[in-house]
Amino acid sequence: MTSADDGVLAEVVRMLVEVVGEDFLLDVQVGPDTTFNGDLALESIEFVALAEKLRARYGDRGDFAGLVAGMDLDQIMNMTVGDLTQHVEAAHA
Amino acid sequence: MSARRVAVPSLLGEGGVQRGPNTGIPRRRFLFAVPPLTGHVNPTVAVGGELARRGHKVAWVGHKAALEPLLRHGAQIFAAEDAAFGARMEAAREQWLGLRGPAALRFLWEEFIVPLGHAMMPGVQAAVRRFHPDVVIADQQVLAAPVAARLRGIPWATSATTSAEFTRPLAGMPKVEEWVRERIGEFQLDHGIDDLLDLRFSDHLVLVFSTAALVGDTSVFPGHFAFVGPALGRPPGNDFPWEWLDGRPAVLVSMGTLNGAAAGRFFQVAADAVRDMDVQAVLVAPPGAVPDPPSNVLVRDRVPQLKLLERMSAVVSHGGHNTVCEALARGLPLVVAAIRDDQPVIARQVAAAGAGIPIRFGRVREAELRDALAAVLTDDAYRAAARRVRDSFTEAGGAAQAADRLEKLT
Numbered sequence: 001m002t003s004a005d006d007g008v009l010a011e012v013v014r015m016l017v018e019v020v021g022e023d024f025l026l027d028v029q030v031g032p033d034t035t036f037n038g039d040l041a042l043e044s045i046e047f048v049a050l051a052e053k054l055r056a057r058y059g060d061r062g063d064f065a066g067l068v069a070g071m072d073l074d075q076i077m078n079m080t081v082g083d084l085t086q087h088v089e090a091a092h093a
Numbered sequence: 094m095s096a097r098r099v100a101v102p103s104l105l106g107e108g109g110v111q112r113g114p115n116t117g118i119p120r121r122r123f124l125f126a127v128p129p130l131t132g133h134v135n136p137t138v139a140v141g142g143e144l145a146r147r148g149h150k151v152a153w154v155g156h157k158a159a160l161e162p163l164l165r166h167g168a169q170i171f172a173a174e175d176a177a178f179g180a181r182m183e184a185a186r187e188q189w190l191g192l193r194g195p196a197a198l199r200f201l202w203e204e205f206i207v208p209l210g211h212a213m214m215p216g217v218q219a220a221v222r223r224f225h226p227d228v229v230i231a232d233q234q235v236l237a238a239p240v241a242a243r244l245r246g247i248p249w250a251t252s253a254t255t256s257a258e259f260t261r262p263l264a265g266m267p268k269v270e271e272w273v274r275e276r277i278g279e280f281q282l283d284h285g286i287d288d289l290l291d292l293r294f295s296d297h298l299v300l301v302f303s304t305a306a307l308v309g310d311t312s313v314f315p316g317h318f319a320f321v322g323p324a325l326g327r328p329p330g331n332d333f334p335w336e337w338l339d340g341r342p343a344v345l346v347s348m349g350t351l352n353g354a355a356a357g358r359f360f361q362v363a364a365d366a367v368r369d370m371d372v373q374a375v376l377v378a379p380p381g382a383v384p385d386p387p388s389n390v391l392v393r394d395r396v397p398q399l400k401l402l403e404r405m406s407a408v409v410s411h412g413g414h415n416t417v418c419e420a421l422a423r424g425l426p427l428v429v430a431a432i433r434d435d436q437p438v439i440a441r442q443v444a445a446a447g448a449g450i451p452i453r454f455g456r457v458r459e460a461e462l463r464d465a466l467a468a469v470l471t472d473d474a475y476r477a478a479a480r481r482v483r484d485s486f487t488e489a490g491g492a493a494q495a496a497d498r499l500e501k502l503t
Contacts, residue, residue: 024456037194044194044437045451065265072268077195 008085015053016081019046032082054088061091121503122150124226125252126173126217126238128209129159131350132415133232133254136302138164139324139492140230140252140499147496154220154238155213165328171224173216173237178208190355197433198269202276210236210280217241227503231295233258236277239292240284248502251295255414256303257435258293259314260442294318298502300495303418306485307442319498322489323418330397335404337391338373342406342470345420347377347398349413352432356411357382359430359454363409364390366462372470375401407469409462411454412436412443421448424483426475428465430454447478 013030020040028039036042042050047064054062067087068076123144125137134155141151142165152169153160156179160170185204192200214237221229221241229249231238242249253259263270278289290296299318305311311320346363348356360378367374368387376383376392383392399419402408408420412431417439420427427449429440440451450465469475490497 021456021458037196041193041455043453043455044431045440045453046456068266070268071266073195073199073272076266076269077199 008088009081011057012054012081012085012088015050015057016040019049019053030081032080032085034081036079036081036084037077054084058088058091061088063091066091119503120148120150121227121500122225123152123228123230123499124171124220124224125151125153125230125232126213126220126235126241127153127155127160127232127252128234129156130234131163132413133234133252134160134163135327135415136254136324136492137230137232137252138328139326140300140495141168142326143324143492143496144499147500149500150224152220152224152226154217155235163327169224171216171220173213173220175212178212181208190352193433195269198273201434202273206234206236207276207280209234210240211283213237214241214284218244221245221247228499230300230499231292233293236280236292239290239295240281240286243286243290244284248297249295250298250300250499250502251293253293253299253301255435255439256301256308256442257414257438259301259303259308259311259318260438262435262438298498300498302414302491302495304482304485304489306482307418307421307446309442309445319494320489321494321498322486322491323415323422324492324495325399325419325422326492327399329400331395333393333397333401334391338404341371341373341389343373343375343404344407344409344466344470345375345377345396345398345401345405346409347396347413347416348411348430348432349416352411356432356454359457360392362457362459362462366459366466370463370467372406372466375405407466409466412439414439417443418486421479421482422486424476424480426469426479428452428462428469430457430462446482448475448482449479450475 009032016030017025034040051064054064067084125141127134127137145151152171153164154171154173156174157170157172189200213235217237218241226247229238229242229247230252231249232252239249274291277292281289297317301320302323304320304322348359360376360382363376364383364386367389374390375396376390377396378392379394386392402419402423405425407426409428410416412429417427427443429443429449429451430453431437431440432454443449444451449469452461452465
């Protein structure tokens with residue numbers, strides 16, 4: 001991983017901690033393989049809050065909707081933090 | 094013996110109810126096909142009651158034991174059930190309670206709607222043969238009903254007991270939307286129909302129990318989409334200790350008939366959130382869901398909800414369409430903690446209408462709930478918005494308008 005990758009990942013993790021609440025993440029080490037639905041059980045309202053933070057930080061590059069738009073049901077169910085950071089990085093490149 | 098003739102009320106269900114003044118229309122036969130879900134049955138009870146008052150014959154087809162307590166006494170019910178499917182649902186219940194988001198969507202179609210459709214097919218076809226309906230009214234989740242109606246060339250209407258589908262919640266996920274349509278297509282092919290329709294939307298009449306005040310612009314829909322507003326008027330429910338309400342603002346906390354114990358943490362947070370507020374809260378929860386509740390909290394496992402709402406100032410709900418619309422029909426603002434399925438969509442509708450505040454469910458915090466509740470109770474803007482929705486419901490006509498539209502199909 002390059003330092004730029006670490007930057008996006010660290011940012012996304014920080015946003016997730018803000019949205020979810022640190023005390024709810026005591027048992028979870030959030031990393032690239034963490035799934036939004038399975039591991040974090042992120043609720044719709046929390047997805048919206050995360051999407052707003054991404055957009056505020058990265059503008060169009062942080063377009064969560066653009067990531068989900070190309071996914072099928074399995075991919076959405078298993079979407080990871082790494083999928084999101086790659087999406088932001090790819091848009092950055 | 095006296096020759097005096099005595100009028101004996103008919104024992105043959107609701108068709109025996111006297112004809113109302115609306116006698117220009119010949120008597121017709123309406124068959125409602127419903128899933129074993131309270132929220133999907135209740136609006137049909139009001140519409141069926143209205144049709145019966147007008148002198149029509151009305152019957153339901155579905156899971157008899159689930160339907161009986163919800164329908165008026167003596168209502169005609171045709172059984173469409175399958176023991177194997179019922180057992181599977183019972184076994185999957187715990188799993189379902191834990192599902193959210195896309196996993197809940199997959200379960201809904203693969204484990205519930207499609208198998209329910211197959212399981213109900215023989216019963217619905219038998220009901221159609223025996224009852225000879227002029228119109229079949231198909232709940233959006235009962236795929237067997239439109240198929241049975243189409244196979245016999247009978248007009249059919251959709252009963253949409255949630256308005257979520259009318260905001261196209263999956264528009265941003267075209268592959269998932271396509272996956273749902275494939276499930277619906279395969280079901281029709283399995284039953285010998287290859288002229289495929291989206292069975293969630295009848296091409297004759299779609300009854301939506303909501304209005305533009307919540308759904309947004311409805312002018313984009315064709316004329317056979319009827320936004321009639323909520324159809325209230327189900328029979329009154331259970332007892333309630335009315336003397337417990339002492340005149341302070343009161344709040345109903347209802348998280349749906351199915352979630353019950355799974356909402357345990359939420360109920361505890363709700364009880365703690367209102368502990369120091371100058372309100373009373375009625376929690377519809379299983380006994381023991383909140384051990385040692387504060388004195389301003391009453392836990393009841395069942396309530397006469399429509400009657401109770403007359404005494405409430407606000408409602409906390411999971412975003413079930415019926416409870417949300419019943420609250421808004423009384424002009425009550427809401428706090429909505431969506432759990433799954435259509436509920437996040439309904440929560441967004443409420444927020445967009447200005448009639449309430451969405452909060453989290455699983456990780457809700459005491460302060461989050463208290464602040465939202467205080468806001469909807471004290472900021473008149475929420476109440477004013479809720480009243481605008483209420484007025485749009487009144488104008489839409491509810492069960493009477495639904496009955497008008499159904500009569501026109503015959």
